[in-house]
Amino acid sequence: MDALALEATSTKKPANGVPAPAPAKRKPAKKTKKAVVFFEVEILDAKTKDKLCFLDKVEPNATIGEIKSMFHKSHPQWYPTRQSIRLDAKGKSLKDEDVLQQLPVGTTATFYFRDLGAQISWVTVFLTEYTGPLVLYLMFYFRVPFIYASKYDFSTSKHWVVHLACMCHSFHFLKRNLETLFVHRFSHGTMPLRNIFKNCTYYWGFAAWMAYYINHPLYTPPIYGEQQIRLALILFLFCQIGNFSIHIALRNLRPPGSKTRKIPYPTKNPFTWIFVLVSCPNYTYELGSWLGFTLMTQCLPVAFFTLVGFIQMTVWAKGKHRSYLKEFRDYPPLRSPILPFIL
Amino acid sequence: MDISVVQSEDSVLLFVSAWTITEIIRYSFYTFSLLNHLPYLIKWARYTFFFALYPMGVTGELLTIYAALPFVQKTGLYSITLPNKYNFSFDYHSFLIIVMISYIPLFPQLYFHMIRQRKKVLGHAEDYSKVE
Numbered sequence: 001m002d003a004l005a006l007e008a009t010s011t012k013k014p015a016n017g018v019p020a021p022a023p024a025k026r027k028p029a030k031k032t033k034k035a036v037v038f039f040e041v042e043i044l045d046a047k048t049k050d051k052l053c054f055l056d057k058v059e060p061n062a063t064i065g066e067i068k069s070m071f072h073k074s075h076p077q078w079y080p081t082r083q084s085i086r087l088d089a090k091g092k093s094l095k096d097e098d099v100l101q102q103l104p105v106g107t108t109a110t111f112y113f114r115d116l117g118a119q120i121s122w123v124t125v126f127l128t129e130y131t132g133p134l135v136l137y138l139m140f141y142f143r144v145p146f147i148y149a150s151k152y153d154f155s156t157s158k159h160w161v162v163h164l165a166c167m168c169h170s171f172h173f174l175k176r177n178l179e180t181l182f183v184h185r186f187s188h189g190t191m192p193l194r195n196i197f198k199n200c201t202y203y204w205g206f207a208a209w210m211a212y213y214i215n216h217p218l219y220t221p222p223i224y225g226e227q228q229i230r231l232a233l234i235l236f237l238f239c240q241i242g243n244f245s246i247h248i249a250l251r252n253l254r255p256p257g258s259k260t261r262k263i264p265y266p267t268k269n270p271f272t273w274i275f276v277l278v279s280c281p282n283y284t285y286e287l288g289s290w291l292g293f294t295l296m297t298q299c300l301p302v303a304f305f306t307l308v309g310f311i312q313m314t315v316w317a318k319g320k321h322r323s324y325l326k327e328f329r330d331y332p333p334l335r336s337p338i339l340p341f342i343l
Numbered sequence: 344m345d346i347s348v349v350q351s352e353d354s355v356l357l358f359v360s361a362w363t364i365t366e367i368i369r370y371s372f373y374t375f376s377l378l379n380h381l382p383y384l385i386k387w388a389r390y391t392f393f394f395a396l397y398p399m400g401v402t403g404e405l406l407t408i409y410a411a412l413p414f415v416q417k418t419g420l421y422s423i424t425l426p427n428k429y430n431f432s433f434d435y436h437s438f439l440i441i442v443m444i445s446y447i448p449l450f451p452q453l454y455f456h457m458i459r460q461r462k463k464v465l466g467h468a469e470d471y472s473k474v475e
Contacts, residue, residue: 218426300431 036060039100039107043071046089046112058100058109065096071113081190084114097259119190126180129199133207134173140211141166152217159221161229165214165297168236172289175240183247185254206305214297222298229296236292243285245271250282263328276332277340279324280317284338287313314338346420349411358403361396368392390461397457401450408439415439 039060043053053074058067068080084093087103089112100109141162145153157163213219222228249272253262266273274281290306317338324331336343349355372389375381414420421435 213425213430213432216425216430220426220428220430223428298428298430300429 037107039105039109041067041070041100041109041111043085043111043113044089046084046086046114049089052113060099060101062100063096064094064098064100067100067111068096078113078115079119081119082116084116086112086114088112116192118193120193120196121190122186122188123180125191125196125199126184127177128196129203130173130176130180132200132204134170134177136204136207137166137169137173137211140208140215143215143217147212148217155217157215157217157219159219161221161296162214162219164229164233165293168233168293168296169211172240172293175244179244179247183251185251185256185258187259206301206308209301210297210299210305213299213301220298222296228298232292232294232296234292236289236296239285239288239292242271242274243282243289245269246274246282246285249275261327263324263331274340275335277335279321279335279337280313283313283317287338314343317343346411346414348414349407352407352410354403354406354410356403358400358407361400361403364392365396365400387465390457390465393454393457397450397454401446405443405446408443412436412439 037060038056039058039062041053041055041058042051043055044050045052053071055067055070058070064085065080068083068085071083071085072078072080080096086093087105091112094103094111103109140147143152143155222232249264249267249269252267253264254260264272264275266275271285272281274284278284287306287310290302290309294302294306314337321335321337368385368388372381372385375385415422416436419435421433423431423433425432
């Protein structure tokens with residue numbers, strides 16, 4: 001930058017009849033420009049402070065992402081998604097998009113590295129954790145051997161609500177898989193590997209537990225019969241459409257391949273009008289869907305699953321709401337994280 | 344609802360005495376620590392007695408649970424069977440067996456944690472005496 005300033009002043013006194021370069025505008029440094037001040041980057045281990053890597057001749061407009069790739073070359077076991085690069089050993093991780101020369105560092109930048117551990121992509125985790133319930137529930141529905149007493153093997157339930165419940169459950173997880181593949185735009189590519197075991201245990205475990213009772217030969221249908229089931233189905237379908245509408249609305253806030261964050265607002269779709277009152281209506285609708293399913297099946301394990309899911313989603317919604325408030329000064333004050341006016 | 348048939352088992356004496364001694368020492372440790380006047384003897388006892396008391400307690404507990412199993416199975420204690428309007432069931436007998444099995448991974452983890460804590464807490468004093 002000093003070099004550019006120097007060029008700007010030198011135009012006042014052209015020397016030797018050589019035409020001086022035009023007054024320098026702030027253009028992004030091109031690789032072919034000569035007067036570029038290269039940075040040196042050293043990367044230290046955040047815990048031991050050992051010098052892990054020294055990079056010289058780093059472009060000032062290099063991003064953290066590019067630096068991670070360079071670091072990966074000297075340490076092939078630490079692929080970029082498992083690197084956490086910070087300015088401070090105990091500080092926050094820098095983002096891949098951050099540009100070297102815009103960071104508060106001198107021309108020799110010191111970064112601290114922490115290994116985030118083995119990583120796995122969000123898409124892989126989602127697909128795995130959602131396909132399990134899909135398959136497991138069907139195994140209980142078709143009464144595969146060794147689950148119930150052998151005289152019931154491959155029999156079907158005599159209650160029509162059990163068939164309806166199977167369709168709803170299967171539809172729900174099929175929808176989730178399709179959304180993972182075609183709708184969601186993830187901020188992060190990866191998460192820690194241990195999450196897949198944790199998440200799959202949760203989803204698969206609960207799915208098996210619920211499916212066992214709903215498809216049991218001794219299943220008791222809802223007390224209020226057809227009325228209860230009809231109301232439950234309407235609630236379920238309404239919330240499935242709502243949840244999908246929110247996912248689409250959130251997707252449309254973000255151009256493909258980007259990580260932009262914007263305040264979501266109601267669109268022409270009436271199912272998105274809930275944005276007026278709630279920050280994370282996708283979770284609100286998800287709760288509604290599972291309340292519907294609980295009502296439809298009248299099954300205590302389903303109620304437990306709904307409760308645990310609600311608690312987790314509330315934690316996420318509150319976090320998201322807080323981030324929105326921090327990032328956007330003009331965030332609508334009427335909104336609650338997950339339940340209008342309540343939570 | 345108690346399982347009176349199990350109350351007179353020797354295993355009960357085993358874990359009650361182990362836990363009684365442990366707890367008296369442990370809560371004295373907490374009390375004195377809060378008063379900033381912790382006698383070394385209490386600290387030493389807390390991090391040494393567990394070597395014997397912890398296995399004693401675990402053995403007593405496991406034997407007691409095992410002794411109660413036939414009674415639980417026969418009477419269906421704390422258990423809910425199908426069919427019912429909540430479409431839920433719980434078999435206390437199976438639950439107890441799962442609890443017993445869970446001791447296998449959990450007990451070593453806790454035991455070795457205490458051993459590591461001992462090195463950290465009591466190891467200090469050894470260093471000081473060496474420096475003197």
